[in-house]
Amino acid sequence: MEFSNINIIDVLPGLFLVVASVLAMISIAIKRNHIFIFVVTSTSLMGVFLFLILYASNHEFNVEPLFVIDGFGTFVTGLIVMSALAVSLLSYAYFEQREERKEEYYILLLLATLGSDILVISKHFVSLFLGLEILSISLYAMVAYLRKRNKSDEAGLKYLILAAFSSAFLLFGMALVYSASGSMDFTGIAKYVSANPTLPLPMFAGMCLMVVGIGFKLGVVPFHMWAPDVYEGAPAPVAAFIASISKGGMVVLLVRFFDTINGFQYPVLVLAFACIAVASMIAGNVLAIQQTNVKRILAYSSIAHMGYILVAFLAGGELGEEAVSFYLVAYFLTNIGAFGVVAILSDQDRDAERLEDYQGLFWRHPKIAAVFTAMLLSLAGIPLTAGFLGKFYLITSGVHAQLWWLVIVLVASSVIGLYYYIRIIAMMFEKAEGSDELALHPRLYLINLITLLVLCALIIYYGIYPQGLIEQIHNFLQ
Amino acid sequence: MILVTFISVLMIGGIMAWVAASWSNLASRWISLITLLIDFILAISIWMNNASTPWIEKFYAPWIPNFGINFSLALDGLSLLMLLLTFFLGILGVLISWNEIQYRVGFFHFNLLWVLAGISGVFLTMDLFLFYFFWEVMLIPMYFLIGIWGHENKRYAAFKFFIFTQASGLLMLLAILGLYFVHKNNSGVGTFDYFQLLGTQMSLSTSRWLMFGFLAAFIVKLPVVPFHTWLPDAHSQAPTAGSLILAGLLLKTGAYGLIRFVLPLFPEASAEFAPWAMLLGVVGILYGASLSFAQTDLKRLIAYTSVSHMGFVILGVFAFNSLAMQGAVMQMITHGITSGALFAIAGILYERIHTRDINAMGGFWVKAPFMGVTTLIFVLASLGLPVLGNFIAEFLTLIGSWQANQTLTILATTGIVAATAYSLRIMQKVFLGKTLNEKTMTDLSLREKLVFVPLIAAIIWLGLFPQKVLNTTKPMIDKSFKTEQTTLNQKDNGIQ
Numbered sequence: 001m002e003f004s005n006i007n008i009i010d011v012l013p014g015l016f017l018v019v020a021s022v023l024a025m026i027s028i029a030i031k032r033n034h035i036f037i038f039v040v041t042s043t044s045l046m047g048v049f050l051f052l053i054l055y056a057s058n059h060e061f062n063v064e065p066l067f068v069i070d071g072f073g074t075f076v077t078g079l080i081v082m083s084a085l086a087v088s089l090l091s092y093a094y095f096e097q098r099e100e101r102k103e104e105y106y107i108l109l110l111l112a113t114l115g116s117d118i119l120v121i122s123k124h125f126v127s128l129f130l131g132l133e134i135l136s137i138s139l140y141a142m143v144a145y146l147r148k149r150n151k152s153d154e155a156g157l158k159y160l161i162l163a164a165f166s167s168a169f170l171l172f173g174m175a176l177v178y179s180a181s182g183s184m185d186f187t188g189i190a191k192y193v194s195a196n197p198t199l200p201l202p203m204f205a206g207m208c209l210m211v212v213g214i215g216f217k218l219g220v221v222p223f224h225m226w227a228p229d230v231y232e233g234a235p236a237p238v239a240a241f242i243a244s245i246s247k248g249g250m251v252v253l254l255v256r257f258f259d260t261i262n263g264f265q266y267p268v269l270v271l272a273f274a275c276i277a278v279a280s281m282i283a284g285n286v287l288a289i290q291q292t293n294v295k296r297i298l299a300y301s302s303i304a305h306m307g308y309i310l311v312a313f314l315a316g317g318e319l320g321e322e323a324v325s326f327y328l329v330a331y332f333l334t335n336i337g338a339f340g341v342v343a344i345l346s347d348q349d350r351d352a353e354r355l356e357d358y359q360g361l362f363w364r365h366p367k368i369a370a371v372f373t374a375m376l377l378s379l380a381g382i383p384l385t386a387g388f389l390g391k392f393y394l395i396t397s398g399v400h401a402q403l404w405w406l407v408i409v410l411v412a413s414s415v416i417g418l419y420y421y422i423r424i425i426a427m428m429f430e431k432a433e434g435s436d437e438l439a440l441h442p443r444l445y446l447i448n449l450i451t452l453l454v455l456c457a458l459i460i461y462y463g464i465y466p467q468g469l470i471e472q473i474h475n476f477l478q
Numbered sequence: 479m480i481l482v483t484f485i486s487v488l489m490i491g492g493i494m495a496w497v498a499a500s501w502s503n504l505a506s507r508w509i510s511l512i513t514l515l516i517d518f519i520l521a522i523s524i525w526m527n528n529a530s531t532p533w534i535e536k537f538y539a540p541w542i543p544n545f546g547i548n549f550s551l552a553l554d555g556l557s558l559l560m561l562l563l564t565f566f567l568g569i570l571g572v573l574i575s576w577n578e579i580q581y582r583v584g585f586f587h588f589n590l591l592w593v594l595a596g597i598s599g600v601f602l603t604m605d606l607f608l609f610y611f612f613w614e615v616m617l618i619p620m621y622f623l624i625g626i627w628g629h630e631n632k633r634y635a636a637f638k639f640f641i642f643t644q645a646s647g648l649l650m651l652l653a654i655l656g657l658y659f660v661h662k663n664n665s666g667v668g669t670f671d672y673f674q675l676l677g678t679q680m681s682l683s684t685s686r687w688l689m690f691g692f693l694a695a696f697i698v699k700l701p702v703v704p705f706h707t708w709l710p711d712a713h714s715q716a717p718t719a720g721s722l723i724l725a726g727l728l729l730k731t732g733a734y735g736l737i738r739f740v741l742p743l744f745p746e747a748s749a750e751f752a753p754w755a756m757l758l759g760v761v762g763i764l765y766g767a768s769l770s771f772a773q774t775d776l777k778r779l780i781a782y783t784s785v786s787h788m789g790f791v792i793l794g795v796f797a798f799n800s801l802a803m804q805g806a807v808m809q810m811i812t813h814g815i816t817s818g819a820l821f822a823i824a825g826i827l828y829e830r831i832h833t834r835d836i837n838a839m840g841g842f843w844v845k846a847p848f849m850g851v852t853t854l855i856f857v858l859a860s861l862g863l864p865v866l867g868n869f870i871a872e873f874l875t876l877i878g879s880w881q882a883n884q885t886l887t888i889l890a891t892t893g894i895v896a897a898t899a900y901s902l903r904i905m906q907k908v909f910l911g912k913t914l915n916e917k918t919m920t921d922l923s924l925r926e927k928l929v930f931v932p933l934i935a936a937i938i939w940l941g942l943f944p945q946k947v948l949n950t951t952k953p954m955i956d957k958s959f960k961t962e963q964t965t966l967n968q969k970d971n972g973i974q
Contacts, residue, residue: 384615392607396658408652411649412645418641422637422640467543
């Protein structure tokens with residue numbers, strides 16, 4: 001390996017994250033202070049983000065043999081860092097109200113962000129797996145962070161066992177692919193693939209096992225069983241992280257991997273992904289209808305949304321990649337916002353997850369309810385929100401690639417999806433009932449409210465004036 | 479620029495009305511009223527100075543250039559009439575809810591004005607993406623109007639309304655995208671611009687599929703039997719202003735879509751589909767009429783009359799001649815006024831006696847003669863009595879459709895007979911007969927008279943002097959038939 005010719009600016013964001021997590025660790029060693037570590041985390045994330053805004057470019061740069069830093073990767077890195085910033089801003093108030101030791105959470109958050117960032121720019125099985133493990137191991141701890149809650153423990157354990165399993169599948173798959181192609185580098189595999197128009201058996205088996213591992217991370221049907229339980233048990237900001245950043249990183253990796261090796265030349269794989277997409281869209285939306293727990297509803301909805309993204313992934317091409325990028329932005333903002341609302345309304349005893357917690361919210365906390373309404377409408381894909389343009393983009397790419405069946409399933413299932421989003425909204429607009437023993441008494445922090453309002457403003461801004469974002473995506477993807 | 483003003487005034491007014499309600503409910507009501515009056519006066523002034531050019535006014539600004547999406551608005555006679563109707567009914571909607579709505583007044587008016595903004599947008603836009611955008615924008619506030627201020631079964635009704643319209647709207651979005659790509663493949667230019675998409679060359683089967691996508695949205699909205707089941711629920715559960723807007727305006731967006739988009743964009747496919755559409759129209763006329771006769775809930779009854787009357791619209795639109803088209807447009811306007819008025823009466827009755835059950839009503843004429851006369855006028859209008867506007871509309875429609883299909887026209891005419899039955903039943907059950915519930919009954923107040931007098935004036939004026947309206951739509955209709963003929967001819971020539 002040779003490091004002499006590394007363009008320092010390109011690798012700085014990742015290095016920054018490493019440094020930030022080390023700094024956070026040292027600061028705990030010196031003195032435990034929640035505000036201090038929160039400020040360290042947020043400013044470093046903000047710093048990385050500003051750095052990317054100022055210096056990011058769309059030129060391609062390889063750190064052989066592990067990483068490729070190109071426009072797509074840089075764009076998504078920026079998105080991930082910004083989302084991590086939003087999550088950390090939402091976390092402060094949430095953890096401040098809880099009795100456990102709070103400080104280590106931020107180290108985990110930074111590390112998980114780093115893991116996701118590595119996934120996004122990796123072009124080699126080794127870096128892929130490293131990134132994935134950094135991400136997953138941080139998440140095990142984050143999910144189970146509130147140890148005094150049974151559900152949180154349960155969720156952590158569930159996630160640990162299943163994620164470890166899926167990593168094993170992924171590893172075995174990678175080994176098989178390596179045994180067939182003799183390369184762990186994406187481009188090396190691509191060479192092998194282009195020489196073999198038919199899929200040899202070890203390669204086929206390896207790919208299938210990898211699909212299992214990737215599918216688990218994305219939480220798509222039939223590998224979705226963990227999602228609702230983990231979302232329900234995890235602290236609300238962590239659920240936001242899993243729903244957005246952790247899945248987003250994997251989506252990008254999937255797009256890059258398939259793009260590089262040109263996996264679409266194998267109809268079997270296309271068929272497999274099409275089936276997964278259809279199953280996710282339908283099952284996610286149908287199962288969400290029966291839920292009465294808001295976090296579970298959001299979990300099933302994110303299963304469905306991954307199905308939607310797969311449509312654009314299958315559509316491929318330039319438009320497909322653009323659609324994925326745009327949709328990721330909308331989806332990240334929306335999901336973090338939605339879980340942010342859950343976080344802001346939660347109190348020490350439990351998270352605001354029952355549907356009844358939202359009854360009459362519009363008359364109690366009009367601002368929060370307005371934000372949540374915007375988020376839900378964006379998830380449902382209603383105009384004036386970024387979610388609508390995202391869905392429009394997905395459908396456009398699907399129609400362009402003439403994936404009629406997938407597009408029709410997308411449309412039909414998002415109509416089903418409307419029902420449960422609207423149900424939450426309807427709940428918020430109902431008359432508030434008298435005081436309930438179970439009613440929550442959250443302390444509201446200004447910082448959460450501001451974060452949510454900013455997210456909401458962004459969603460509406462991108463919903464009305466998406467041109468800026470589209471152009472940015474264009475620039476980065478060129 | 480004035481076209482943008484129409485929409486933005488409503489949107490800004492809506493926000494102001496919402497904010498103002500935190501000081502005073504009355505301020506919120508006045509702001510809404512003034513907002514609508516401004517728009518109405520603007521629209522009237524355009525109408526007065528209207529030359530006979532097909533396009534009176536246009537506005538254009540790029541929005542999302544990457545997809546060829548523009549913020550493109552244009553006004554022709556049809557749009558202008560629809561806008562006038564929108565603002566007119568909007569004013570009445572505010573007046574009619576003056577006392578009825580006491581809960582969350584600011585948010586109510588916000589929703590009311592934003593529905594109207596969405597509707598105005600639908601009537602004005604000439605970009606298909608923007609059209610879909612506005613199509614959806616009018617949904618959400620309407621959902622809230624039904625869901626928050628509605629009657630006992632409001633949640634069910636609001637859900638049903640939302641899901642029906644959204645599902646059909648998404649099919650339209652698919653068709654819009656299909657059209658976009660067909661045009662892009664033909665000409666290399668990706669655009670959602672209506673004028674550029676007109677006359678896109680495509681095979682008949684493609685055009686058939688795309689047309690069905692558009693039809694889905696419009697037919698559900700119109701509504702055409704068997705996609706009408708959301709309508710009785712939504713209409714009967716909505717608050718009075720909500721029903722008024724639903725019946726008076728939202729249904730018209732469906733008819734407008736047929737005239738503006740389906741016929742010009744897919745001339746061949748729609749000519750092919752025309753007999754079936756006319757059949758659906760006739761089925762709607764008869765089915766709506768007979769169900770209407772069987773209702774005991776006054777608002778449901780009126781809702782089914784809408785199904786029946788809207789049958790005439792689709793009959794007229796698909797008869798493919800300018801007489802019938804004129805009739806259909808006329809029907810849109812007169813039905814907006816009549817059904818709006820009837821819903822207002824139902825709402826006023828509900829305010830007084832707290833029921834919509836016509837079996838619990840009777841003999842109100844003694845106590846409320848003014849209300850009785852008003853109702854009589856609109857009931858007569860609804861059954862198509864000459865002198866009143868609806869007669870002109872149905873007459874023109876039937877003359878036109880006679881040229882297209884005689885059997886169906888005869889069947890449709892029997893619908894008017896059925897209309898007599900259900901319309902007079904309203905009168906008989908509510909105002910005549912044994913006196914019930916009379917203690918709480920009072921006649922119309924000054925404010926309520928202020929609502930009905932303009933409505934009565936409008937419906938009589940439309941019945942006596944329809945020429946002004948017909949002149950307004952004439953250039954647009956003539957033009958559309960001319961271009962349609964030429965495109966059809968061109969295609970015929972091409973085949974030969």
